[in-house]
Amino acid sequence: MGVHENTFDSTLGAYLLLLPTLVAIVAFLYYPSLQTLRFSFFQTFLFGQNTRFVGLANFTELLSSQVYLTSVGLTIAFAAIVVVGSLAVGLAVAFLLYEVSDGKAAYLIAAIWPYALPTAVAGTVLLFLAHPSVGIYTHYIEAWFGVEVDWFTVGWQGFAVVAIAAIWKQIGYNVIFMLAALNNVPESLNEACELDGIETWRRLVRVYIPLMSPTLVFLVVINTIYAFFGSFALIDLMTQGGPTNATNLMIYQLYRDAFQFNNLGLASAQSVILFVLVAGLTFVQLRVSDRYAHY
Amino acid sequence: MGGNLGETVDALAADFNEQSDGVTVETSYKGSYDETLNAVTSAIGAGEAPELAQIVDLGSRLAIDSGAFEPMEEALPSDRIDWSDFQDPVIDYYSFDDTVYSMPFNSSNPIFYYNKDMFEAAGLDPESPPETLAEVREASETIVDQGIAEQGITFANVSWFPEQWFAEANVPLVNKDNGRTTDPTEANLDTDTADRIFTWWADMHADGLYNHAGVGNWGAAQQAFLNGQTAMWISSTAGVASATAGAEENDFELGTGYYPTAGETRTGVVIGGASLWMTRGLSDEKKQGLTDFLLWLAEAEQQAFWHQNTGYFPISDSAVEYLDEDGWFDENPNFQTAFDQLQETEQTVATQGWQAGPASEVRTIIQDGYVSMINSDVTVDEKLASMKSEADDALESYIQSKGN
Numbered sequence: 001m002g003v004h005e006n007t008f009d010s011t012l013g014a015y016l017l018l019l020p021t022l023v024a025i026v027a028f029l030y031y032p033s034l035q036t037l038r039f040s041f042f043q044t045f046l047f048g049q050n051t052r053f054v055g056l057a058n059f060t061e062l063l064s065s066q067v068y069l070t071s072v073g074l075t076i077a078f079a080a081i082v083v084v085g086s087l088a089v090g091l092a093v094a095f096l097l098y099e100v101s102d103g104k105a106a107y108l109i110a111a112i113w114p115y116a117l118p119t120a121v122a123g124t125v126l127l128f129l130a131h132p133s134v135g136i137y138t139h140y141i142e143a144w145f146g147v148e149v150d151w152f153t154v155g156w157q158g159f160a161v162v163a164i165a166a167i168w169k170q171i172g173y174n175v176i177f178m179l180a181a182l183n184n185v186p187e188s189l190n191e192a193c194e195l196d197g198i199e200t201w202r203r204l205v206r207v208y209i210p211l212m213s214p215t216l217v218f219l220v221v222i223n224t225i226y227a228f229f230g231s232f233a234l235i236d237l238m239t240q241g242g243p244t245n246a247t248n249l250m251i252y253q254l255y256r257d258a259f260q261f262n263n264l265g266l267a268s269a270q271s272v273i274l275f276v277l278v279a280g281l282t283f284v285q286l287r288v289s290d291r292y293a294h295y
Numbered sequence: 296m297g298g299n300l301g302e303t304v305d306a307l308a309a310d311f312n313e314q315s316d317g318v319t320v321e322t323s324y325k326g327s328y329d330e331t332l333n334a335v336t337s338a339i340g341a342g343e344a345p346e347l348a349q350i351v352d353l354g355s356r357l358a359i360d361s362g363a364f365e366p367m368e369e370a371l372p373s374d375r376i377d378w379s380d381f382q383d384p385v386i387d388y389y390s391f392d393d394t395v396y397s398m399p400f401n402s403s404n405p406i407f408y409y410n411k412d413m414f415e416a417a418g419l420d421p422e423s424p425p426e427t428l429a430e431v432r433e434a435s436e437t438i439v440d441q442g443i444a445e446q447g448i449t450f451a452n453v454s455w456f457p458e459q460w461f462a463e464a465n466v467p468l469v470n471k472d473n474g475r476t477t478d479p480t481e482a483n484l485d486t487d488t489a490d491r492i493f494t495w496w497a498d499m500h501a502d503g504l505y506n507h508a509g510v511g512n513w514g515a516a517q518q519a520f521l522n523g524q525t526a527m528w529i530s531s532t533a534g535v536a537s538a539t540a541g542a543e544e545n546d547f548e549l550g551t552g553y554y555p556t557a558g559e560t561r562t563g564v565v566i567g568g569a570s571l572w573m574t575r576g577l578s579d580e581k582k583q584g585l586t587d588f589l590l591w592l593a594e595a596e597q598q599a600f601w602h603q604n605t606g607y608f609p610i611s612d613s614a615v616e617y618l619d620e621d622g623w624f625d626e627n628p629n630f631q632t633a634f635d636q637l638q639e640t641e642q643t644v645a646t647q648g649w650q651a652g653p654a655s656e657v658r659t660i661i662q663d664g665y666v667s668m669i670n671s672d673v674t675v676d677e678k679l680a681s682m683k684s685e686a687d688d689a690l691e692s693y694i695q696s697k698g699n
Contacts, residue, residue: 045696046336046361052698133449133506134518152452152509153500153670242510244667259333261656261689262357263696 033275039268046262058269067245068253068270072277075250078163079227085167086223087216090174095204097175098182108179115172119230123237126165151239155246158239162247165238166231174219181215182208217289221282228278250274300401300533303604311591318584328569332357332655339363344574346581347588349400351569353654355389356474359396360652360697364572368395371586376593380611384563384640387647389570391475397570398589401607403533404564405459406633407555410444411548413526417443424552428460428495431527431555435504438526448499449506449520450529451513452665454658455567458649459554460492465562465645469657469690474650478694482657482686484679492557493675497668507669510662521545529554531567532633535606539629551632563640565648568607599623606630608637652693657686 008014040058042051062068093111100107114122130137132150141149151157185208193203209216232251235241241248241256250270258267301324308320328351335348336357344363358364367389368378378386378395385399411421417438425431435447450456461468466488469479483489499505506525508516513530520528521541530538535551542549554564573585591597598614601607603623609615615634618624624631640646651657664682668675 043696045698046340046357050696050698052696131515133445133508133524134515134522150507152512153507153666155670240510242663242666243670244663256659259330260659261653262333262336 036268036271040272042265044264058266071248071253081163082166082227083223086170090171094175094178111175112172119233123234127238153243155243158243158246165234181212348572349569350572352567356650356652365575366394366396367398370573385610388566397572399610400571401568402566403531403568403607405554406532407552408528409550410526411550413443417441427556444526446506446525447504448527449508449516449525451508451516452510452662454661457492460557462565462646463556464488464560467645468649473644479651484683500669533606535629551629553636563646653689656689660685
């Protein structure tokens with residue numbers, strides 16, 4: 001019997017190995033979460049000076065505020081568009097990449113590139129590319145679509161620009177996972193499809209998608225979380241929640257209240273609401289998809 | 296401060312460290328004004344305030360209320376500093392209850408820029424820029440009608456500009472003496488002055504005469520002006536240096552003028568920028584070192600260096616004399632405009648500038664309010680009324696959260 005086959009059975013050793021991770025999680029995740037929960041019941045001045053217990057007042061203020069409720073609705077709409085958009089485009093791109101035989105590597109790099117770009121850089125670059133008066137794209141969009149581009153002023157345009165940017169930014173990530181899933185499809189199935197003469201798109205919908213379903217479920221959850229939280233940098237750099245709150249998603253409103261308006265208590269309450277909302281959505285997504293995903 | 300400004304700050308700190316015995320100043324960049332204020336307030340919360348913090352103009356009330364800073368006039372030994380040598384508008388801005396609370400550092404004004412070549416092409420007098428908003432509109436109409444530029448004027452959508460129109464009209468933005476005596480409870484957004492300002496601004500956009508560069512988007516406004524999309528531009532005097540360079544690059548002659556007023560009254564402008572705040576409870580040794588640094592910074596030579604490299608005002612009379620003797624203003628007439636405008640400003644509560652704890656919230660309300668005037672059917676009057684009630688709520692809730 002070699003040394004390699006000894007079972008590791010030291011409980012103490014196991015705890016020791018877990019310790020660094022546990023410390024990090026407690027210090028940077030659980031402790032702040034508990035503090036956030038606590039602060040959500042307080043009215044605060046500056047950063048936690050003069051705190052005063054107010055019970056559920058922060059929550060009732062939020063839930064009766066038209067601005068906040070609009071922001072919640074906007075966030076859900078935004079998440080739906082971004083999740084569907086980035087999955088649909090990602091799937092189309094991944095499938096084309098799977099099918100293509102020449103220049104696969106070049107296409108792959110092109111597809112993944114936006115994901116490799118830090119969000120802050122992407123936001124700044126897009127701001128100037130699509131800027132209403134000095135943007136390079138603006139002229140062509142105006143000429144081709146006949147709309148006057150002014151997303152600093154027109155609400156739906158601001159929303160559209162941020163949504164498109166968020167989708168574009170996420171496609172690469174989805175493509176990586178989808179391509180990996182596609183590459184796992186057994187060659188025998190491909191051959192069977194070929195023998196039966198099944199057309200390309202039908203093959204995607206009927207054969208590949210069901211086989212990819214565990215990956216797709218994972219991506220739905222990740223993309224939802226991304227849409228709720230990850231769009232912050234784009235909004236902060238491109239629209240600052242405007243025009244007139246058209247891109248004021250929950251995460252941005254939260255940031256504003258906490259860091260610009262110094263209202264930590266109210267922001268903590270928003271953080272709790274956001275957490276409950278995303279946790280609830282994720283739970284529902286996993287439950288629903290259990291019925292359709294084939295593991 | 297970032298970019299060129301940040302480098303100048305570092306150069307100043309390095310110069311100081313070189314000439315001083317034993318005292319070393321370290322600088323640290325915390326991002327924009329808002330981010331810096333946020334970094335400082337959170338550091339105070341954690342009991343780790345920096346010895347010296349640069350705080351944005353409108354963060355003054357919040358800084359005082361935090362209780363973390365010692366009034367500068369009490370901190371600096373009176374025999375070593377002559378407060379009367381400082382420019383009045385600058386020192387007034389940072390005074391509360393007749394006490395100077397912080398050391399003015401970077402101070403600027405809004406100023407009017409125009410493209411002289413375009414004025415000439417449109418048959419306008421390139422030597423007499425518009426002085427009122429009505430004249431800006433007339434000039435814009437002439438320029439746009441003749442197809443010389445796409446729009447007449449551009450400027451970033453920042454609350455700072457309408458605030459300046461209030462000051463010129465000698466109307467305080469908030470009650471309680473513009474928030475100078477105590478926490479204000481009401482914003483004067485239901486006044487005729489407010490109506491006149493916002494009606495002009497909204498109409499300019501509706502009639503295609505104003506290029507809305509976006510909320511807080513100083514850079515885009517500058518770019519639109521420099522690349523000839525508009526013939527006029529409003530910005531900070533802190534941009535004089537880069538605007539001069541930009542005009543040269545784009546090959547047109549740059550003109551500057553006083554900030555256009557909302558009506559006939561020209562009371563003056565409010566300074567903007569930031570100041571330096573000293574933390575309470577420092578050791579004697581640290582305080583001594585900081586005092587040396589601040590006094591050195593206020594000397595004419597350093598002030599002149601700062602002004603020439605950035606466009607921010609020299610804050611003392613002696614620094615102005617120093618620059619004048621050097622022929623600086625003769626060679627740089629655009630700086631002269633900025634400077635005359637500051638010196639001609641009458642000292643009133645309106646030109647002293649407003650203060651309020653939730654200032655950045657109120658500014659956001661004003662900026663967003665303008666956007667909804669131009670992108671929805673709401674009338675200027677209706678919107679001003681709702682902006683006022685939002686602003687009043689913010690002012691009220693600040694007083695409440697401060698407690699006692």
